[in-house]
Amino acid sequence: EVQLVESGGGLVQPGRSMKLSCAASGFTFSDYYMAWVRQAPKKGLEWVASISYEGSSTYYGDSVKGRFTISRDNAKSTLYLQMNSLRSEDTATYYCARPGLFDYWGQGVMVTVSS
Amino acid sequence: DIVMTQGALPNPVPSGESASITCRSSKSLVYKDGKTYLNWFLQRPGQSPQLLTYWTSTRASGVSERFSGSGSGTYFTLKISRVRAEDAGVYYCQQVREYPLTFGSGTKLEIK
Numbered sequence: 601e602v603q604l605v606e607s608g609g610g611l612v613q614p615g616r617s618m619k620l621s622c623a624a625s626g627f628t629f630s631d632y633y634m635a636w637v638r639q640a641p642k643k644g645l646e647w648v649a650s651i652s653y654e655g656s657s658t659y660y661g662d663s664v665k666g667r668f669t670i671s672r673d674n675a676k677s678t679l680y681l682q683m684n685s686l687r688s689e690d691t692a693t694y695y696c697a698r699p700g701l702f703d704y705w706g707q708g709v710m711v712t713v714s715s
Numbered sequence: 716d717i718v719m720t721q722g723a724l725p726n727p728v729p730s731g732e733s734a735s736i737t738c739r740s741s742k743s744l745v746y747k748d749g750k751t752y753l754n755w756f757l758q759r760p761g762q763s764p765q766l767l768t769y770w771t772s773t774r775a776s777g778v779s780e781r782f783s784g785s786g787s788g789t790y791f792t793l794k795i796s797r798v799r800a801e802d803a804g805v806y807y808c809q810q811v812r813e814y815p816l817t818f819g820s821g822t823k824l825e826i827k
Contacts (some may be wrong), residue, residue: 635816637764644805644807644818644819644820645756645758645764645807645809646818647815647816650814650816659814659815660815661815662716662815695763695764699816700811701754701766701769701775702754702764702766702809703766703769703776705763706763707763708763
């Protein structure tokens with residue numbers, strides 16, 4: 601059974617950093633691109649970033665480019681999102697997902713950016 | 716960036732009736748391999764999004780035949796036949812033809 605389990609969320613002050621993790625199981629992690637998608641409270645879905653099989657290629661949404669870094673450790677079957685210079689508008693539930701079909705999603709982890 | 720525009724539904728929809736949700740893209744979603752890279756998702760309250768269809772009209776594993784996707788180029792439709800209470804939630808279309816990947820703003824379905 602495919603499982604994606606996010607962790608690392610919580611409350612953080614504006615301007616600070618936070619790192620999210622997504623532990624994958626039930627499939628060969630290195631065979632798939634991976635992605636982060638977020639959803640602000642009561643809002644729609646926003647794609648954040650994607651990463652290629654070995655991590656050599658990364659792609660970012662304009663709102664996070666230069667501040668967030670997506671990475672992966674295939675030996676640990678784990679996806680990461682390093683978030684720097686956090687802003688209040690980054691407050692959202694962050695989902696780990698398996699693209700290009702986005703057929704599997706994690707349960708999401710809440711990140712609240714507030715002083 | 717490709718902008719995805721979704722239509723609204725005349726909520727609430729009576730149980731047993733059909734509902735159609737439209738999605739328009741600002742650019743053709745046909746890729747050079749001939750596939751059209753349009754996904755549909757349902758997000759039930761308090762849950763993660765669930766893939767319904769991909770490549771415009773291919774149903775995801777385990778998805779009811781009551782859900783059918785259609786369309787081409789820049790205009791797409793998700794039809795839900797014989798709606799049930801469990802179909803309530805927000806439906807999103809998403810283009811995965813090119814980066815940045817983009818979603819529609821969502822269409823809420825309420826069941827009567």
